Amino acid sequence: MSRPLHPRQDSFRIECKDPCSHARCGVLETAHGAVETPVFMPVGTAGTVKAMSPGALEEMGSRIILANAYHLYLRPGEAVLERMAGLHRYMSWNRGILTDSGGYQVFSHRRLRTIREDGVEFRSHLDGSLHFLSPEDVVRIQETLGSDIAMVLDECTPYPVNRERARSSMDRSLRWARRSKDRHRNRGQLLFGIVQGSMYPDLRRESLERLVEMDFQGLALGGFSVGEPKPLMYDLVQELGPRMPADLPRYLMGVGTPLDLLFCVRQGIDMFDCVLPTRNARNGTLFTSRGRLNIRNATYRTQEDALDPECACRVCRRFSRAYLRHLHVSGEILSPILNTYHNLYFYLDLMRKIRQSIASGSLLELENHYRDQYRAAVRR
Amino acid sequence: MSRPLHPRQDSFRIECKDPCSHARCGVLETAHGAVETPVFMPVGTAGTVKAMSPGALEEMGSRIILANAYHLYLRPGEAVLERMAGLHRYMSWNRGILTDSGGYQVFSHRRLRTIREDGVEFRSHLDGSLHFLSPEDVVRIQETLGSDIAMVLDECTPYPVNRERARSSMDRSLRWARRSKDRHRNRGQLLFGIVQGSMYPDLRRESLERLVEMDFQGLALGGFSVGEPKPLMYDLVQELGPRMPADLPRYLMGVGTPLDLLFCVRQGIDMFDCVLPTRNARNGTLFTSRGRLNIRNATYRTQEDALDPECACRVCRRFSRAYLRHLHVSGEILSPILNTYHNLYFYLDLMRKIRQSIASGSLLELENHYRDQYRAAVRR
Numbered sequence: 001m002s003r004p005l006h007p008r009q010d011s012f013r014i015e016c017k018d019p020c021s022h023a024r025c026g027v028l029e030t031a032h033g034a035v036e037t038p039v040f041m042p043v044g045t046a047g048t049v050k051a052m053s054p055g056a057l058e059e060m061g062s063r064i065i066l067a068n069a070y071h072l073y074l075r076p077g078e079a080v081l082e083r084m085a086g087l088h089r090y091m092s093w094n095r096g097i098l099t100d101s102g103g104y105q106v107f108s109h110r111r112l113r114t115i116r117e118d119g120v121e122f123r124s125h126l127d128g129s130l131h132f133l134s135p136e137d138v139v140r141i142q143e144t145l146g147s148d149i150a151m152v153l154d155e156c157t158p159y160p161v162n163r164e165r166a167r168s169s170m171d172r173s174l175r176w177a178r179r180s181k182d183r184h185r186n187r188g189q190l191l192f193g194i195v196q197g198s199m200y201p202d203l204r205r206e207s208l209e210r211l212v213e214m215d216f217q218g219l220a221l222g223g224f225s226v227g228e229p230k231p232l233m234y235d236l237v238q239e240l241g242p243r244m245p246a247d248l249p250r251y252l253m254g255v256g257t258p259l260d261l262l263f264c265v266r267q268g269i270d271m272f273d274c275v276l277p278t279r280n281a282r283n284g285t286l287f288t289s290r291g292r293l294n295i296r297n298a299t300y301r302t303q304e305d306a307l308d309p310e311c312a313c314r315v316c317r318r319f320s321r322a323y324l325r326h327l328h329v330s331g332e333i334l335s336p337i338l339n340t341y342h343n344l345y346f347y348l349d350l351m352r353k354i355r356q357s358i359a360s361g362s363l364l365e366l367e368n369h370y371r372d373q374y375r376a377a378v379r380r
Numbered sequence: 381m382s383r384p385l386h387p388r389q390d391s392f393r394i395e396c397k398d399p400c401s402h403a404r405c406g407v408l409e410t411a412h413g414a415v416e417t418p419v420f421m422p423v424g425t426a427g428t429v430k431a432m433s434p435g436a437l438e439e440m441g442s443r444i445i446l447a448n449a450y451h452l453y454l455r456p457g458e459a460v461l462e463r464m465a466g467l468h469r470y471m472s473w474n475r476g477i478l479t480d481s482g483g484y485q486v487f488s489h490r491r492l493r494t495i496r497e498d499g500v501e502f503r504s505h506l507d508g509s510l511h512f513l514s515p516e517d518v519v520r521i522q523e524t525l526g527s528d529i530a531m532v533l534d535e536c537t538p539y540p541v542n543r544e545r546a547r548s549s550m551d552r553s554l555r556w557a558r559r560s561k562d563r564h565r566n567r568g569q570l571l572f573g574i575v576q577g578s579m580y581p582d583l584r585r586e587s588l589e590r591l592v593e594m595d596f597q598g599l600a601l602g603g604f605s606v607g608e609p610k611p612l613m614y615d616l617v618q619e620l621g622p623r624m625p626a627d628l629p630r631y632l633m634g635v636g637t638p639l640d641l642l643f644c645v646r647q648g649i650d651m652f653d654c655v656l657p658t659r660n661a662r663n664g665t666l667f668t669s670r671g672r673l674n675i676r677n678a679t680y681r682t683q684e685d686a687l688d689p690e691c692a693c694r695v696c697r698r699f700s701r702a703y704l705r706h707l708h709v710s711g712e713i714l715s716p717i718l719n720t721y722h723n724l725y726f727y728l729d730l731m732r733k734i735r736q737s738i739a740s741g742s743l744l745e746l747e748n749h750y751r752d753q754y755r756a757a758v759r760r
Contacts, residue, residue, distance in 0.1 A: 047706065051713040055694070076681065076706045083682045084702055092698050301456065302463045314435070318472045322464055326427065326456045333431040333716055 011190055011217055012249045018358045022242045022268030025358045028218075028249050030096040030148035031188040032088065033063060037249060037270040038354055040261065040347045041066040041098060043278055046075065047091045050278050051336040052344065054093045060313070060345045061352075063095050064148070066273040069141050070102020073133070074124050078144050086146030098273070099147035101138045103154040103194070103222070104254065115155060117172065135176040136183040143186045151220065152180035154194040159228040166198035170207050181214050192251060194222035199232050201239050208243060218249040218271075225254035225274075234263060241267030258287060258350055259374050262367040265354055277347045281339035284328045287346040291373045295339070300325040313345035391570055391597055392629045398738045402622045402648030405738045408598075408629050410476040410528035411568040412468065413443060417629060417650040418734055420641065420727045421446040421478060423658055426455065427471045430658050431716040432724065434473045440693070440725045441732075443475050444528070446653040449521050450482020453513070454504050458524050466526030478653070479527035481518045483534040483574070483602070484634065495535060497552065515556040516563040523566045531600065532560035534574040539608045546578035550587050561594050572631060574602035579612050581619050588620060598629040598651075605634035605654075614643060621647030638667060638730055639754055642747040645734055657727045661719035664708045667726040671753045675719070680705040693725035 010029075017024045026037040042049045042057065045068045049057060057065065067087060076090075084090040087097055106113050106122050113122035119134035133141075135153040142150035154173040157166055173196045184191045193216035197203030211219055221240060224233050237252060241264065244250045251271035252264050261272055277287065284295045288308035293300075295307075303321040315324075315338045327335035350370075357366040390409075397404045406417040422429045422437065425448045429437060437445065447467060456470075464470040467477055486493050486502050493502035499514035513521075515533040522530035534553040537546055553576045564571045573596035577583030591599055601620060604613050617632060621644065624630045631651035632644050641652055657667065664675045668688035673680075675687075683701040695704075695718045707715035730750075737746040 046710050046712060047703075048710075048712050048714045051717070053714060053717065055698070075710060076702075080682055080702065080706075084684065084700070090700070090703055090706075092700075092703065302460055304464065318435070320464070320470070320472075322456075322460065323427075323470055323472065326460075326470075330426050330428075330455060332426060332428050333713065334428045334433060336713055337431070337433065337717065 012247065014246070016359050018266070018363050019361055020364060021266035023265045023354075023358050023363055024246075024268065024270070025355050026249065026270055028064075028270075030064065030190070032094060032096050032148050035063045035096050036355060038261075038265045038351055038358075039064060039271050040351045041271065041273040042344050042347075043273055043275050044091075046071045047087060049340075049344070050282070051340040054091065056341060057093075057344070058095070060341065061348055062344070064098060065093065065096070066098050066100060067145070067147065068102055068105060069099045069138060069145060069147075069150075070105045072099075072145060073102070073141050074126055074131075078141055082144050086144070088146060096149070097145075097147040098149040098271075099142045099145055099151065100253070100273075101142070101151040101153045102133075103151075104156045106133075107156040107158075110158070115172075117175075120153070135179045139180050139183045139191070143184075143189065146186075147189060149190045149192060149218065150184070150186075151192050152177045152194055152216075154196055154222055156223050156226065157196065157198045159199065159226045161198050163200055163203075166196075166200055166203055170197045170203050174207065174210050177211060177216075178214060181216065190217040192216055192218040192220050192249075194220045194253070195240065195244075196223050198223060199228055199236065201236060204236060204240055205243065208240060212245055216248070218251060219244050220251040220253050220271075221269075222253050224252065225256070230260075233260075237264050237267045237269065241269055244268065257374070258347070258370055259367075261347075261350065262354065262363075262370055265358075266363065266367070277343035278340050281343040282336045284335075284339065286324075286339060287343050289373060295321065295325050295328050297325070307342055308346070311342065311346065311349070313342050313349075315339075315342040315345075392627065394626070396739050398646070398743050399741055400744060401646035403645045403734075403738050403743055404626075404648065404650070405735050406629065406650055408444075408650075410444065410570070412474060412476050412528050415443045415476050416735060418641075418645045418731055418738075419444060419651050420731045421651065421653040422724050422727075423653055423655050424471075426451045427467060429720075429724070430662070431720040434471065436721055437473075437724075438475070440721065441728055442724070444478060445473065445476070446478050446480060447525070447527065448482055448485060449479045449518060449525060449527075449530075450485045452479075452525060453482070453521050454506055454511075458521055462524050466524070468526060476529070477525075477527040478529035478651075479522045479525055479531065480633070480653075481522070481531040481533040481574075482513075483531075484536045486513075487536040487538075490538070495552075497555075500533070515559045519560050519563045519571070523564075523569065526566075527569060529570045529572060529598065530564070530566075531572050532557045532574055532596075534576055534602055536603050536606065537576065537578050539579065539606045541578050543580055543583075546576075546580055546583055550577045550583050554587065554590050557591060557596075558594060561596065570597040572596055572598040572600050572629075574600045574633070575620065575624075576603050578603060579608055579616065581616060584616060584620055585623065588623060592625055596628070598631060599624050600631035600633050600651075601649075602633045604632065605636070610640075613640075617644050617647045617649065621649055624648065637754075638727070638750055639747075641727075641730065642734065642743075642750055645738075646743065646747070657723035658720050661723040662716045664715075664719065666704075666719060667723050669753060675701065675705050675708050677705070687722055688726070691722065691726065691729070693722050693729075695719075695722040695725075 138153040193211040289310040306316040518533040573591040669690040680701040686696040
């Protein structure tokens, strides 16, 4: 693939590679510290990772979180965040923040929006008020937020979508990506492009190639987790991951389960975000080294064991399954607090193990270990 | 007042007295550590102080919390708590627990219960199932819970109630107190009697005298916070507080605001519990050294100040009013977490200042200081 030769900031470096796959360990330098990759970013849509204080996230070793420009634009609004000197200071988080552009959110409220060439018109999901945002607006909003990594506004197609619509949408996303790049001013903020093209491999490849030419500081695979069958996502990530420029951070948006992360890391993906650990926590579904469990289950009424006896987190060191069940069944606020802490710790711990396994050449063994536990858990 | 002369455990000792009032500093020895009085006990009805982890309560210096035997009897139930070896272990809290008997809860669901001489029949507020509990049952349940302080089952009359009903109810509560005392076996658990008699001073005095004869290890004033005018409560506490045995801990149940605590401490009260700091926190009403504020107020949209610039708590050291408002308005779980932490810290800090002021003879100045702030705040 052709790449422009003018110099870019050297914000990403590869530290080591897995000899048996496309997996690699890297370091992404942000304006708020270095982030070791592969990394999982907890989702903090509205400027807070639900049920977690920033102190709790620091304690569990999170180096970067995701926030959503669309949600923050609507509430508290750009003016407030400008006045408060950006999101880091507003939410008292001095580590990395990646802001999603809101493409996924705008397009997932299908009845509420109209897509035009100049941008997207939509109604607020909060109060029904009418808004228009161009790709340039979305860059400006993210500059106001002061995130460390900004994402271009893209059109996220539903699944399934015919080839023609997929192509025209992809073309528009590329024109928007170009406009975003041209508008972007903040030198301390990295801007990532987003590969679209629905589930058509050739469209995806074309999208990738044309984005590469635009010289973004990182590239993302967007448009997944829209209801497509998992094998399709796996095929596309396998196809695309290794083709993404090796010297750029590669980000798979909105994915996934522990097994998804392990698979996709092997395809060379460096960055992930997903609501699964946080949303599941609130529903009582907890990730453990022996598979998932639902803490609501009556089995746990008097179980004194830790949620995950192999887990070193603050919750597993202190509380029994019996008590966690009681909190959940009773609808107590402490339930999402403890569950979320554990699930995020589990995800961050998985990523630590993934990085170590890449370094020591044992990634496949790690994946097989989790596969046994999680496949077995599904069968139960 | 006559008192039996046979020896009791020496679980309470007075350390110093305020020369200008009935206030005193003491130490209450429980099976789970010493508690300095006057003390405020955060309310943890269902075995959790809403939105607080036990670690957070430890961090803010809470030495004793309140849980509710009625709620825990219904869920998770006596069998679970017996199997789990009591509430301390179940909730992973190794400090003091006082369990309320549930009298207030049973009687506040008026349509759901029938009071008989042998006990109370009621329907569960959770599933409508029918239950019967005698005073002896309630002692047994609290012994199973293994709380450090147990309360007798009492009948809590509504306000207003005529003299005749107040007397017959008070008489029954006294008979139940006697039966509770006779049934109580757990030597490591203190059992407190509860003074009733509605708003009739002579009935209250009689109730107190007859309870004193029963030789409880502490005495409580119950039946307040039932909708009575505040001056009436003040008059009765002023009347009764100093008449309660000086060598026993004196507990005013379900009270109150910061000014209530300051007033009642001067009447010789040693122990308090109240849902106000925790419930208010969830509603966005926050206590500060300058009075209450409602964090929902649009004034706070861009205020970078700490919630209470004079407060040393983790929330005030880290977050702005603007962010706390955003969390509350957005319905984020972090809102009750941070608000509750601050409000409880405020209450515990108030009690620390009260104890210091008693020791240094400056209690009245402290009260005047808070009175200025809180009266002014009400006027605003």
